[in-house]
Amino acid sequence: MVYPSGLLGTFLKHCRTLLTLQSYLRVAPMRRLIRIALILLLFPPLLAAVAGWLSAPAFLHPIRRELTPDLLREAEASFLVTGTTREDFEVRAPDSALLRGWKVRPKIPNGNWVLLFHGVADNRVGVLGQAEFLLRAGYSVVMMDARAHGASGGPMATYGWLERNDTSAIIDALESREHPKHIFALGESMGAGIVLQSAAADRRIEAVVAEASFANLREAAYDYAGLRKYPWLGKTLFAPGTWTLLYRDQKLAGFPVAEVSPVKAVASRAFPVLLICDEQDVALPCRHSEMIYAAARGPKQLWVVPRAFHTAALGFQPEEFRRRVLSFFAAYSSAAPGQTTSMPSMARGHGSS
Secondary structure, eight states: OOOOSSHHHHHHHHHHHHHHHHHHHHHHHHHHHHHHHHHHHHHHHHHHHHHHHHHHHHHHSOOOOOOOHHHHHHHHHHHHHHTOEEEEEEEEOTTSOEEEEEEEEOSSOOSOEEEEEOOTTOOGGGGHHHHHHHHHTTOEEEEEOOTTSTTOOOSOOOTTTTHHHHHHHHHHHHHHHHOOSOEEEEEETHHHHHHHHHHHHOTTEEEEEEESOOSOHHHHHHHHHTTTTOHHHHHTTTHHHHHHHHHHHHHHHOSOGGGOOHHHHHHHSOOOEEEEEETTOSSSOHHHHHHHHHHOOSSEEEEEETTOOTTOHHHHSHHHHHHHHHHHHHHHHSSOTTOOOOOOOOOOEETTO
């Protein structure tokens, strides 16, 4: 553009410069705001994806809680009080992993056995409280360390994919030596998910009590990615963390993550199940048990325990916990082995009704 000479030309040049600068100042902040918004929007998902990728191995290799002398003394004291006898029990899994645990018999056994399954990063002593009242009621119990837990072998935890085969091997060994009338099972957290999948795969398990089970690995990963408080974050903003965690675990472990699913298990075989969920559970909230309850085809009950935290139902309502579990197993103890008695499904229960 050609400007006239003199003061007029100089004035016009300065005006154009000011207009250009003003236009830039209007656009530049907008661009900066867009950049900042994009960073804020994309950074959390990217960070979640990296965190999911890095934490995947820990998911398969949980902290191993050793069977220390103090824990052994605690167990021995409990068995002494209940007048029961403990016997070491070792079983070779189909993949050759050595599973270690105990068989425990009451003073006057009723001929029925209960398999007890502990939670992640725990060992067999974690279900000692459940063993105590079952033994007092005449049930013999099997308390095993899950693979990659406690004193048991196995390269990694698979949350039911290999553990269901381990359970069948344990039942094979139990039947060959003890000839049980009925076999029931009770699991906590990871153990609840394992026993539900085991019962779907092995009809010799006649009834299951499952407290704080996960619905499937994807739902559990949502809670994990959502910092165990905001599962909606795991499904939205932090979803890449869920995707990378499950993808890498599937590649590392070599099993289909989508098939590790108690929901699918209860839909595939109609076995009796008592589901227990803890009202204040943030690790595996009640929606997991509700999903399993909705999918279950067999006789089913759901008990929501007020104020209880993750796997703490026995501590919060001990009498009611014992009453419900013993009544549940007693209902199926009179049937012929492998045969389910007809028992009406119980609607969702809240509290001690």
